[in-house]
Amino acid sequence: MKNCLICNSDVKTFIDLGQQPIANGFLLEPQFKNEYFFKMEVGFCPKCKMVQLLEQPDREQMFHENYAFFSSTSNYMKEHFKNFASSIIDLQSLNKSSFVVEIGCNDGIMIQNFKEKNIGHLGVEPSRNVAEVAKSKGINVTSEFFDSKLAENAVSKYGKADAIISANVMCHIPYMHSIFDGIEKLLKDDGVFVFEDPYAGDIVQKASFDQVYDEHTFLFSVLSVSHLAQMHNLEVINAQPQITHGGSMRYTIAHKGKKEISKNVAKQIEIEKNLGLDSIAAYQEFTNKVLVVKNDLIALLEKLKYEGKKVVAYGATSKSTTVTNFFGITPEHVSFIYDTTPTKHNKFSPGAHIPVLPYEEFRKSNPDYVLLFAWNHAKEIMEKEIEYMKDNGIKWIIYVPDVRVVDV
Ligand code: SAH
């Protein structure tokens, strides 16, 4: 039995994803014997509706000077964050004397849009290697973990913020009360805190269980985020669905009573209640769907192996670590994973130890099937590869929301 990280009530487990390694812990052969694993179970809190991991590695094991995820690997995401930044500039009428803080700015993919407009800014990014990339773009970055203490220091050094923004970071942080304390202190009276993360509603509907990995402590919903905000004298004033990362939600939060609340909030909460996100049953049903996907994908990969077909994978995503380790996918099923991120090249995938090769070699690999691990970037990738796949009669294998072979 575990206590909820938000409200301390008992959390009820609804899926056990087995022993899992660090999702971004790409490694070399000599490191296999010391590889770290933890038991990855996910639970639901009936009181505050928060979905959460029951156990998690220490943050320093995940976010450090060799962090493997560089945000700017996706052109689509660059465009998405440019639009995110513009919407904040409009919403808060930002100018040169304004101050914006981004939590988890990574290589600067979003905050660079404020820097380019000479808007006062601070990026907070604990993983030093990616923070260095942001610094090299002229962005003001501090390489630390955001928390209540950091927020206090930022207030004394820079003053309070007109906007605090964050994408795909909040759901990574177990010490949420320290974060929200910090937000409460750092945000101006009329400031907004806008963040987005993969959305529990999409995850349940698409059975996209691979959004769960060591770094993702929480799967948020408007219901659970509203509960959390209220505990800190804040409130959700807008909730806007996004198509990124297989379905995300953007939450806008303000000091209680300071801003008008959009009708979207009540509307989304209604949708969530209809989906059943206020009780554990919807999550148990999700688990049943995931087990069907597991059986179907393994059966397909076993069949292809028996037929002597060559299967490779596309995108050494963090999500693929959950898939390979929970399903038991080995190099016998999938010979290589191709990826554009240099730090992952010529290493092995965490746990499953499938070799990762540079993207450039994909076009020479001549497979029969390609398992799309980066399914959240499906549109961008399928468009890019359409000719190569067509000319060579190669098929995609997709497993979200169900297992399918796709002819191009
Ligand atoms: N915002 C980027 C990066 C997401 S990856 C994007 O959407 O692409 C998550 C990032 O959060 C990592 O770069 C990690 O170092 C950072 N992070 C983790 N804990 C943090 C904390 N407490 N404060 C600030 N950043 C944090």
Ligand code: TMP
């Ligand atoms: P993400 O799912 O966490 O965003 O990670 C995407 C991974 O997929 C990252 O390692 C880069 C890789 N990738 C490619 O190899 N090719 C592509 O076209 C895209 C968009 C991503």
Ligand code: ZN
């Ligand atoms: Zn709770």
